[in-house]
Amino acid sequence: MILSIKRVPTVVSNYQKEEAEEGARHAIGCGRNCLRSCCLPGAKLPLYAFNKVGNVVGEKGSFDTENKKPPVNFLDSLLLGEWEDRMQRGLFRYDVTACETKVIPGEYGFIAQLNEGRHLKKRPTEFRVDKVLQPFDENKFNFTKVGQEEVLFQFDASEDNEVQFFPNEPIDTDKSPSVVAINVSPIEYGHVLLIPRILECLPQMIDRESFLLALYMAVEAGNPYFRLGYNSLGAFATINHLHFQAYYLATPFPIEKAPSKKITTTTGGVKISDILNYPVRGLVFEGGNTLEDLSNVVSDSCICLQENNIPYNVLIADCGKRIFLFPQCYAEKQALGEVSSELLDTQVNPAVWEISGHMVLKRKEDYEEASEENAWRLLAEVSLSKERLQEVKELIFEAICCNIEDEIVTPIMEDDSDVTPQSHEDMDALKGSQPAMVPA
Amino acid sequence: MEPQLGLIEKSFDLRYSDLVREALDELPDCFTITDPCICGHPIVFASKGFLKMVGYSKDEVIGRNGRIFQGPETDRRSVMEIREAIREERAMEISLLNYRKDGTPFWMLFQMCPVFSKEDGRVINFVGVQVPILRKLRLSGNGIVRSEMSLRDAGNGARETVFRCCRREVCSDSILELGRVSCLESVSSNDDREVDNNEPCEASELEKTKAGTAISNILSVLTHYSELTGRLVCRKRYCLSGNGQLGASLNICLGRIKQSFVLTDALSPDMPIVYASEGFLKLTGYARHEVLGRNCRFLSGTDTDPTTQFQIKECIRSQQACTVRILNYRKDRTSFWNFLHISPVRNASGKVAFFVGIQIDDRCKNQETNGLSPEMRQLSVVGAVKVAVRSLSMGASTS
Numbered sequence: 001m002i003l004s005i006k007r008v009p010t011v012v013s014n015y016q017k018e019e020a021e022e023g024a025r026h027a028i029g030c031g032r033n034c035l036r037s038c039c040l041p042g043a044k045l046p047l048y049a050f051n052k053v054g055n056v057v058g059e060k061g062s063f064d065t066e067n068k069k070p071p072v073n074f075l076d077s078l079l080l081g082e083w084e085d086r087m088q089r090g091l092f093r094y095d096v097t098a099c100e101t102k103v104i105p106g107e108y109g110f111i112a113q114l115n116e117g118r119h120l121k122k123r124p125t126e127f128r129v130d131k132v133l134q135p136f137d138e139n140k141f142n143f144t145k146v147g148q149e150e151v152l153f154q155f156d157a158s159e160d161n162e163v164q165f166f167p168n169e170p171i172d173t174d175k176s177p178s179v180v181a182i183n184v185s186p187i188e189y190g191h192v193l194l195i196p197r198i199l200e201c202l203p204q205m206i207d208r209e210s211f212l213l214a215l216y217m218a219v220e221a222g223n224p225y226f227r228l229g230y231n232s233l234g235a236f237a238t239i240n241h242l243h244f245q246a247y248y249l250a251t252p253f254p255i256e257k258a259p260s261k262k263i264t265t266t267t268g269g270v271k272i273s274d275i276l277n278y279p280v281r282g283l284v285f286e287g288g289n290t291l292e293d294l295s296n297v298v299s300d301s302c303i304c305l306q307e308n309n310i311p312y313n314v315l316i317a318d319c320g321k322r323i324f325l326f327p328q329c330y331a332e333k334q335a336l337g338e339v340s341s342e343l344l345d346t347q348v349n350p351a352v353w354e355i356s357g358h359m360v361l362k363r364k365e366d367y368e369e370a371s372e373e374n375a376w377r378l379l380a381e382v383s384l385s386k387e388r389l390q391e392v393k394e395l396i397f398e399a400i401c402c403n404i405e406d407e408i409v410t411p412i413m414e415d416d417s418d419v420t421p422q423s424h425e426d427m428d429a430l431k432g433s434q435p436a437m438v439p440a
Numbered sequence: 441m442e443p444q445l446g447l448i449e450k451s452f453d454l455r456y457s458d459l460v461r462e463a464l465d466e467l468p469d470c471f472t473i474t475d476p477c478i479c480g481h482p483i484v485f486a487s488k489g490f491l492k493m494v495g496y497s498k499d500e501v502i503g504r505n506g507r508i509f510q511g512p513e514t515d516r517r518s519v520m521e522i523r524e525a526i527r528e529e530r531a532m533e534i535s536l537l538n539y540r541k542d543g544t545p546f547w548m549l550f551q552m553c554p555v556f557s558k559e560d561g562r563v564i565n566f567v568g569v570q571v572p573i574l575r576k577l578r579l580s581g582n583g584i585v586r587s588e589m590s591l592r593d594a595g596n597g598a599r600e601t602v603f604r605c606c607r608r609e610v611c612s613d614s615i616l617e618l619g620r621v622s623c624l625e626s627v628s629s630n631d632d633r634e635v636d637n638n639e640p641c642e643a644s645e646l647e648k649t650k651a652g653t654a655i656s657n658i659l660s661v662l663t664h665y666s667e668l669t670g671r672l673v674c675r676k677r678y679c680l681s682g683n684g685q686l687g688a689s690l691n692i693c694l695g696r697i698k699q700s701f702v703l704t705d706a707l708s709p710d711m712p713i714v715y716a717s718e719g720f721l722k723l724t725g726y727a728r729h730e731v732l733g734r735n736c737r738f739l740s741g742t743d744t745d746p747t748t749q750f751q752i753k754e755c756i757r758s759q760q761a762c763t764v765r766i767l768n769y770r771k772d773r774t775s776f777w778n779f780l781h782i783s784p785v786r787n788a789s790g791k792v793a794f795f796v797g798i799q800i801d802d803r804c805k806n807q808e809t810n811g812l813s814p815e816m817r818q819l820s821v822v823g824a825v826k827v828a829v830r831s832l833s834m835g836a837s838t839s
Contacts, residue, residue, distance in 0.1 A: 080823025081816040097786040103834045165811040250831030
């Protein structure tokens with residue numbers, strides 16, 4: 001039996017069509033100025049090339065003068081400027097700033113928004129929710145089909161050791177560009193999609209390289225209120241084409257306020273903690289001797305979940321300094337009919353933003369009556385049980401070959417140079433454990 | 441690019457007179473004073489005790505934001521709490537791990553307090569006091585290891601520093617008051633520099649009191665010296681910020697935007713300016729108090745094209761964004777072509793609350809600035825302002 005639920009998907013692109021109709025029309029000549037071979041040759045986009053080298057653990061604009069960082073948060077300005085440009089050009093389905101929003105009084109300050117226009121009112125589509133890994137399907141909607149005007153800029157690593165910006169750079173199909181595009185049904189101002197290596201048409205699953213790209217974006221933006229999120233299939237991802245989401249909200253997310261308790265520190269210096277006192281159980285990752293260390297521990301954990309068919313969501317917060325991982329089971333519960341109709345009626349699908357505490361509500365009564373208790377109750381349904389999470393944690397720790405370190409204090413390094421990992425054997429073991437990719 | 445130290449210190453002196461530094465230098469405590477109205481919310485004063493504690497020189501600290509003392513083991517949630525307290529303009533206290541110039545970490549109790557202008561209730565400064573604290577004691581199998589206290593005279597005359605073998609520093613007016621204190625040494629290490637960063641450090645009552653006393657002393661000094669200049673400050677906000685006034689949180693947010701722009705109040709008659717950036721003041725030659733509360737039309741003059749003015753008026757009336765090129769005049773009556781972009785800005789209620797106007801001097805328009813076109817630069821300001829206004833008006837402050 002295939003588990004599936006009926007859902008009304010959110011439109012993310014002006015070119016997103018009914019999945020049922022799409023197959024028939026695909027081959028016909030485009031005229032949409034999209035990103036496929038019909039339209040792509042000769043296309044140009046701004047290119048933001050970030051500096052991979054010298055990205056030490058530390059906030060942008062801090063004391064290390066050896067890094068050549070632009071004085072202004074350039075990526076931040078680029079994102080905001082390009083997004084506002086698309087707003088003024090009328091590319092969004094609605095003005096999200098015209099949607100009423102509030103912080104719900106309470107300990108955590110859940111954020112509620114009344115957005116009646118976000119979900120397209122059309123015949124719902126079947127969506128398979130019991131498999132986290134599903135092969136890419138060219139016939140379904142994917143991001144190569146969006147119009148170029150929805151793409152804001154390319155985002156890739158610089159070839160030289162410095163940040164570079166090219167206002168009008170041809171898209172080099174051989175170099176497998178990654179791009180940032182708008183979400184035409186935004187949850188908040190600046191809602192974009194980061195699509196790693198867009199032309200490779202990767203399915204929605206995390207790999208080390210892509211996750212690192214997302215983390216670089218958080219670091220480069222340098223704005224603690226610009227967060228990135230990821231939904232796996234089965235955890236309310238709507239499109240099976242690898243993408244992260246991001247937007248601006250200049251207030252703390254409830255999840256960011258939740259206390260945590262350290263479980264362990266990896267040999268790469270990554271601190272892994274339990275999230276406490278929050279309706280959804282999960283893990284938080286911090287630190288790391290280098291950004292890559294942090295990135296790899298998280299992506300390896302995600303890969304482990306993927307391979308064990310456990311749906312999950314990821315939130316990258318605090319300029320990439322804190323990463324939250326939430327394994328979840330809501331879609332499965334929904335398909336098995338285990339969720340109360342009262343919760344189902346709100347039609348809130350608990351994806352990463354909802355889990356983090358940002359609720360977009362479609363009905364006025366839900367918005368007026370929004371309370372911390374209601375939010376808590378909904379999110380509690382999403383969470384794995386304590387026992388199940390414990391099992392999942394064991395899977396994850398086994399996968400990342402963690403060295404339990406909490407009895408030993410990490411000594412402070414004497415010199416200022418990048419800290420090297422203490423044990424080379426462990427690093428190699430970690431590399432060797434990279435799983436084979438599931439064929440698309 | 442660092443803000444000019446001279447200007448930073450000057451603004452502080454203007455408020456408190458240039459005698460205030462001497463008075464503040466006499467206080468033995470570790471503290472910093474920041475100015476949320478300056479872009480980047482920089483430190484404008486650092487006490488001698490503070491500089492000694494962190495091992496930096498004055499020039500390395502003035503003009504920088506407090507985050508330079510944070511490091512890899514600093515708890516991010518605590519940093520967030522400080523950030524939010526600043527936004528909400530309230531006092532707070534927290535234990536935090538900071539780093540010295542040589543990279544060594546240390547725990548300290550951080551107590552922060554806003555300083556309000558008596559005249560208009562705005563936050564003028566934040567005072568931050570840092571009290572170094574003992575590491576959390578750990579129990580070995582045999583119980584707590586005790587060792588005797590050692591004294592070290594810091595050479596301050598009547599104010600002596602007691603330096604314990606676990607690096608706890610206590611300032612006191614008289615050593616005799618403290619009496620003999622036993623010191624608890626952590627079992628896990630003998631290394632003088634090693635710190636257990638994994639568990640948060642709770643400050644003792646003594647340390648909290650010390651911090652509170654320091655804050656009071658500093659505020660007394662500031663209040664007293666503000667009387668000399670007539671620009672009074674106080675510890676509590678005496679008058680509520682009016683509708684036209686923006687809270688510190690929005691001010692700080694907007695203060696990060698370097699371009700020339702103003703925010704006008706869409707809900708007040710004649711749409712007065714409620715915010716003017718440093719860039720705007722620099723471009724037009726006015727001082728802040730000369731523009732706040734006025735409608736932007738004072739920028740126009742004899743040769744300004746009335747059609748353009750009408751165009752602006754129409755866009756505002758229909759709540760549309762627009763870009764125009766208008767002849768404007770500076771305070772010294774020299775004119776310049778203003779490449780102006782105006783956009784409505786909604787707050788969390790969804791309704792238009794402000795208009796933002798971003799000015800570019802046409803002469804400077806095509807200068808190289810990081811590759812962003814002038815139009816893009818203006819739009820990025822619109823975006824930043826929209827995010828700030830919307831987010832910061834979402835309401836209910838939480839505990």
